[in-house]
Every structure is written in C-alpha cells, then in structure tokens.
Amino acid sequence: QQQVKQSPQSLIVQKGGISIINCAYENTAFDYFPWYQQFPGKGPALLIAIRPDVSEKKEGRFTISFNKSAKQFSLHIMDSQPGDSATYFCAAGGANAGGTSYGKLTFGQGTILTVHP
Amino acid sequence: NAGVTQTPKFRVLKTGQSMTLLCAQDMNHEYMYWYRQDPGMGLRLIHYSVGEGTTAKGEVPDGYNVSRLKKQNFLLGLESAAPSQTSVYFCASSYSKGKQFFGPGTRLTVL
Numbered sequence: 001q002q003q004v005k006q007s008p009q010s011l012i013v014q015k016g017g018i019s020i021i022n023c024a025y026e027n028t029a030f031d032y033f034p035w036y037q038q039f040p041g042k043g044p045a046l047l048i049a050i051r052p053d054v055s056e057k058k059e060g061r062f063t064i065s066f067n068k069s070a071k072q073f074s075l076h077i078m079d080s081q082p083g084d085s086a087t088y089f090c091a092a093g094g095a096n097a098g099g100t101s102y103g104k105l106t107f108g109q110g111t112i113l114t115v116h117p
Numbered sequence: 118n119a120g121v122t123q124t125p126k127f128r129v130l131k132t133g134q135s136m137t138l139l140c141a142q143d144m145n146h147e148y149m150y151w152y153r154q155d156p157g158m159g160l161r162l163i164h165y166s167v168g169e170g171t172t173a174k175g176e177v178p179d180g181y182n183v184s185r186l187k188k189q190n191f192l193l194g195l196e197s198a199a200p201s202q203t204s205v206y207f208c209a210s211s212y213s214k215g216k217q218f219f220g221p222g223t224r225l226t227v228l
Contacts, residue, residue, distance in 0.1 A: 004159075006159070009157065036219075042222075043207055044160070105217060
C-alpha cells in the first residue's frame with residue numbers, strides 16, 4: 001500500500017523561528033510532492049510543490065527540500081509568523097493525470113503548527 | 118468564479134439513514150475526488166472520477182457510492198450511514214498537472 005509518513009504530529013514554534021515538517025514516502029514511482037496548508041474550518045490549499053528532478057524549491061518564506069535517495073522531503077518555514085498557524089499536509093502522487101495515476105494524491109497524516117507571538 | 122463548492126456544510130444523520138453530498142466546480146476540470154478527513158489520519162481518498170460518466174474506487178470506498186453525470190458535478194452517496202462515517206468530507210478537482218483545488222468541506226455526524 002502506498003504510504004506517506006509525516007512528522008511531527010504537532011509543532012510549536014516561537015515567532016521568527018524556523019518550522020520544519022518531514023515526510024517520507026515508499027513508492028518510487030511518485031513524481032509530484034505538494035504541501036497543503038489548511039486553516040480551521042477551511043479546505044486544504046496548495047502551498048508549494050516540487051518535482052524529483054530538483055533538490056530544493058523556495059517560494060518566499062517556504063522551502064521544500066527533497067532527498068530522492070532517502071525518499072524523504074521536508075517543508076521549512078522561515079521567520080514563522082502567528083498567521084502561519086495551521087495544519088500542514090504533505091502529499092505524493094503522479095503529476096501526469098493522463099497516465100494511470102490520474103492525478104491521485106496520497107496524503108501524510110498532517111502536522112498542527114502553532115506559532116506563538 | 119466560485120471554484121469548488123460543497124453542499125451541505127453540516128449534516129447530522131441517524132444510523133441507517135441515507136444522504137447525498139454534492140460537489141460542484143466551475144473550472145472545467147476533468148478530474149474530481151472525494152476525501153474524508155479524520156484526526157491523525159490525514160486525507161483519505163474515497164472515490165474519484167477522471168471524466169463525465171466515469172468513477173473509480175480510492176483507498177476507502179466501502180459504504181459510499183458516487184456518480185458523475187455532469188462534468189461539473191460529483192455526488193457522494195451514503196446508502197446506510199454508520200457512526201464510522203462521521204467525518205469531514207472534502208471534494209477536490211484538478212486539471213492534468215496534479216494541483217488539486219479543494220472545497221470548504223462537509224462536516225457529517227452519524228449518531
């Protein structure tokens with residue numbers, strides 16, 4: 001069974017600190033690794049995504065680090081802000097929806113991030 | 118442009134009752150998905166559709182049925198609700214490059 005394991009389950013960070021969330025996957029056929037952000041009472045929204053041909057992708061304060069040989073990827077939030085407090089999900093899937101993956105994603109268990117002011 | 122909408126937002130059922138959750142998208146996406154979200158378990162795929170008139174099983178399909186009669190709508194049905202189906206249900210849609218757009222969710226309680 002395809003699995004994505006995410007850690008930690010919860011994370012508390014002080015304002016201005018670095019938040020780090022880790023994920024590990026099993027299926028080497030995965031070729032699309034997005035991170036979703038979810039605020040209470042809302043649906044998940046895409047935050048940032050990476051393909052396995054690069055080791056790092058940065059968008060503002062958010063960075064994905066990807067280690068293909070270890071089958072691991074992580075989300076780093078620099079200068080964490082109280083507004084970043086949310087649940088974060090990693091996911092893995094096939095980006096080519098024209099193939100058998102049909103764009104399906106396998107999600108990690110989620111990390112509840114709390115940033116204290 | 119409303120994106121992905123879900124109806125209803127909240128629902129309470131008694132064991133054995135049936136109901137249908139409606140998902141609608143106005144982005145002309147081919148692919149649509151139904152997930153359930155439970156604490157500590159992330160989002161698990163129930164059923165999905167790759168186009169009008171097609172459906173397929175996901176990771177946790179038992180107890181649910183779906184239909185995609187129109188491209189913009191994806192319906193999730195519970196024929197005989199059970200307490201184990203108490204959850205938050207999310208619908209999502211996507212185009213070919215993998216990014217999924219999620220609706221606001223339906224919180225279902227089965228007593």
